[in-house]
Amino acid sequence: MVTEHGNPAAGDEVKRGHAHEGPKNHILAFILSIALTVFAFLAVIYAHVLEAWFVIGFIVLLAFIQALVQAVFWMHLKDRGHFMQRLFLAGGALVAMMCIVMAVYWVWW
Amino acid sequence: MSAANAHHAHATGALPPEPEKATLEGRNKILGFWLFLGGESVLFGSLFATFIALRNQVLDGPTPDHLFDLKIVALATFLLLTSSLTSVLAVQAMHRHSLQGIQLWLGVTVLLGLGFLGLEIYEFVHYVHEGHAFTTSAFSSAFYTLVGFHGGHVAFGIAWIGLIMLQMVWKGLTVVTAPKVYITAIYWHFVDLVWVFIFTVVYLMGKVG
Numbered sequence: 001m002v003t004e005h006g007n008p009a010a011g012d013e014v015k016r017g018h019a020h021e022g023p024k025n026h027i028l029a030f031i032l033s034i035a036l037t038v039f040a041f042l043a044v045i046y047a048h049v050l051e052a053w054f055v056i057g058f059i060v061l062l063a064f065i066q067a068l069v070q071a072v073f074w075m076h077l078k079d080r081g082h083f084m085q086r087l088f089l090a091g092g093a094l095v096a097m098m099c100i101v102m103a104v105y106w107v108w109w
Numbered sequence: 110m111s112a113a114n115a116h117h118a119h120a121t122g123a124l125p126p127e128p129e130k131a132t133l134e135g136r137n138k139i140l141g142f143w144l145f146l147g148g149e150s151v152l153f154g155s156l157f158a159t160f161i162a163l164r165n166q167v168l169d170g171p172t173p174d175h176l177f178d179l180k181i182v183a184l185a186t187f188l189l190l191t192s193s194l195t196s197v198l199a200v201q202a203m204h205r206h207s208l209q210g211i212q213l214w215l216g217v218t219v220l221l222g223l224g225f226l227g228l229e230i231y232e233f234v235h236y237v238h239e240g241h242a243f244t245t246s247a248f249s250s251a252f253y254t255l256v257g258f259h260g261g262h263v264a265f266g267i268a269w270i271g272l273i274m275l276q277m278v279w280k281g282l283t284v285v286t287a288p289k290v291y292i293t294a295i296y297w298h299f300v301d302l303v304w305v306f307i308f309t310v311v312y313l314m315g316k317v318g
Contacts, residue, residue: 021201026197073303099154103158107305
């Protein structure tokens with residue numbers, strides 16, 4: 001908790017050194033996530049007029065876009081000093097994708 | 110945050126603007142947690158691989174198209190998405206040094222998480238009554254393993270965030286408790302991120318075929 005320490009100049013200096021990021025980006029990420037989710041559900045609800053492979057490709061693409069939006073904004077990956085964080089998540093995601101491609105499209109079929 | 114400001118804040122006893130990154134221990138905890146999330150990605154990747162390979166092996170059990178109700182999935186998705194937003198708002202409250210704000214947004218996050226978990230338990234009970242038990246088919250085993258593992262992560266997250274909230278009551282917001290709040294929020298976002306792929310691959314692709 002912040003304590004007043006009888007030195008207003010010191011408090012001002014700390015405040016000036018760091019501009020607080022408002023909730024705007026996070027609310028935008030939320031609206032974008034909801035919109036992408038709604039598009040994916042609508043694509044499946046109206047899937048009967050479209051080709052199945054097209055619908056699957058479309059919703060998987062939307063999922064990746066939404067995951068990226070959430071990782072960049074909500075998980076702060078866009079912030080400075082997040083190189084290792086990006087590396088760890090990208091590395092994990094890469095191995096996960098290799099698991100899926102190899103298990104499903106190489107070994108199983 | 111500049112080093113001069115951090116030093117100044119330390120000298121006057123004030124909490125720095127980003128208290129979760131004020132100590133080396135805090136920064137290392139966050140970095141270590143991201144390494145853990147890389148491992149978690151691989152774990153969920155292998156469960157997704159199993160599910161995608163086996164999702165059409167329904168044997169005599171119900172098919173995904175027959176089983177899934179998109180209305181419940183949409184509601185669960187909305188609850189979890191909103192809870193991910195509220196957990197980032199808790200981190201922003203922490204950057205404003207508002208303990209009340211942290212407790213409020215973490216509390217909302219836990220409530221939304223409980224709502225999601227309740228829906229999932231209802232859904233699983235309903236499926237078992239429909240004849241879709243763990244051992245019914247390769248599809249049902251892969252389904253319960255993947256979705257149940259995610260639900261387990263949600264349950265763990267609720268307990269974890271709840272305990273952090275409790276600890277904040279008597280320890281307050283310090284450079285020791287701040288990294289814990291930050292890490293639980295990152296964990297919660299990750300659980301939500303995995304759900305994006307679950308509702309897409311398990312439920313929506315199950316409806317398409």
